[in-house]
Amino acid sequence: MNDFEKDFDYLGRIQDYYADNRCLPSYARLMGLLGFASKSAVSKLLARLQLQGFLTRSADGDWAPTDRFFERTLSSQPVPAGMPVAARDVGSDAFAIDQYLIERPSDTLLIPVKGDSMIDAGIHEGDLAVIERRNRANSGDIVIAIVDNEFTLKTLGREQGRFVLLPANPAYPVIRPKAELEIFGVLVGLVRKYRG
Amino acid sequence: MNDFEKDFDYLGRIQDYYADNRCLPSYARLMGLLGFASKSAVSKLLARLQLQGFLTRSADGDWAPTDRFFERTLSSQPVPAGMPVAARDVGSDAFAIDQYLIERPSDTLLIPVKGDSMIDAGIHEGDLAVIERRNRANSGDIVIAIVDNEFTLKTLGREQGRFVLLPANPAYPVIRPKAELEIFGVLVGLVRKYRG
DNA sequence: TTGCCAGGAGAACGTACGTTCTCTAAAGTA
DNA sequence: TACTTTAGAGAACGTACGTTCTCCTGGCAA
Structure with missing residues (x-):
């Protein structure tokens, strides 16, 4: 393992x-964590990581992670077993999940999915819907609408010039709002966590 | 404004x-931040917030945020029509999703999903699979295995004491590896982006 | 009015903090 | 070989840290 690795x-x-x-972690804890026996080793390592853009100093002078600190490895090709993930091998790339999903942070929020009415669209109960707030949407978009004072996630459709809400599950009926349909936001991403 | 507010x-x-x-923030910075003139006020506030479940002590004795601390990014309550949204945006919390999905960054990588062999598990082509590297897994886990030098995402199953790979699509066959099955990692999360 | 309670002020204390030296050992280079 | 570079060891220093007291004050209940 060379210095870079x-x-x-x-x-x-x-x-x-x-x-x-x-x-x-504090310097003292970094010593234990990294196997150093002196704080100066920690100090120099942090300086190196700062040069590489993984860490920075906050306004208060404390160490703080940068955006690059949160980049993950994106790999589409198998790599030999035993190779550390951190050592970014050929064919791998750095990738930030939040920046991939969220284009307008101040208008975006996360809403847990309830029920199975969109199961055929691969949207399961407990998934986290990434919603961009917007009052308008196009037919075919998956939207969060407000129906009977509740959030409802459905595909936006049209019937005879009127918007309707289409579930992606044959067990559920199409929702045909009597009044104006109130659109809360548009689904721009989906996040699912496995294992608890 | 009462005490709770x-x-x-x-x-x-x-x-x-x-x-x-x-x-x-440290106690001293909390003093400035909250307008306190003494650290004991900070100390008591933190104790109250701990009671309410927003903060906790880490293994090292430091204060640490709990899941509830981040809950404002999730809106689990329906928002009455016409009312301002109680849900908080994700804007200031720059890496909410990343931290939600990834527990062991150094062993985690992202792999794009190819094909529709897991469609019935709600995993579509183009989704990003969040994979934690590991050589062992339990039956029932969804795993990335290496078959013919390619990543394959399947549910791990057992047949007569041997591991097999189960697709979640009736159009695909069960994969029964002749040699030892090489498990690359376990699926811990899924990320999907809509709208290009 | 009195007593009680809780949020906050203020001060003291011991310690763990981050920084900055010098020194050593190993690796690379001429 | 001798010179240079660099990761890390080790120690010293001043300070900001979190904790824990006591005391003060305003609000509430009896």
Whole structure:
């Protein structure tokens, strides 16, 4: 393992710590975490990671992760077993999930999916719907509409010039709103977590 | 504003600070942030927020946000028509999804899904599979296996003591590997983007 | 009015913090 | 070989840290 890979391995452990604790570890804890016996080693490592753009200093002078800190490996080709993920091999790329899904952060929110009315569209109960707030949508879009004071996730359709809400499950009826259909937002992404 | 609302306001400012700095503020900074003139006021506030389940102590004894701390990014309650949205945007919380899905960043990578062999599990072509690298898995897990030097996403099953790979699409056959089955990782999450 | 309670002020304390030195050992280069 | 570079060890320093007291004050109930 060369120096570059070693620092990448260190970075991985810091990322894991951050995922657990939602905060960067102190110098003392980094010593234990990385196997260092001195804080100056930690200090120099952090300086190197800052140069590579993974860390920065906050306004208060504390260390803080950068966007690059949260980039994950995107790989479409199998890599030999035993190769560390962190060592970005050929065919792999860096990738930030949130930036991929969310284009307009201030207009975007996450809403848990209830029920199975969109199951045929691959949208399951418990999935997290990434919704961009908007009052208009096109036929064919999957939208969050407000019906009877409740959020409803359905495909927007048209019938005789009127908007209707189409479930993606034959067990559910098409919703034909009597009044104006109130669209809350448009589905721009979906997030599902497995294992609890 | 009663005591409960006041604490909620304090919590909001702590959440804002966290979104900016990706770390909870120290007692001294909380004093400035909340308008307190003493640290004991901070100490007691944190104790109250802990009771309400917004904060907790990490294994190292530090304060750490709980899941509930981030809950404002999820709107689980229906929003009455015409009312302003109680749900918070995802805007300031720059990596909400990433942190939701990924527990061990250094062992996690993203792999684009090819084909429709898992369509009945709600996994579509073009989705991004969030994979945690691991050589072992349990029957019933959805895994990435390496077959013919290609990634294959299937449900892990057992047949007469041997591992097999089960598609979630009747058009595809069960894969019964002749040699040892090479498991690359386990599916821990799924990400889908709509609208190009 | 009195007593009680809780949020906050203010101060003291011990410690863990981040920084910054010098020094060592190993690796690379001429 | 000798020179240079660099990751890390180790120690020292000043400070900001979290905790824990006591005391003050306003609100509420009896």
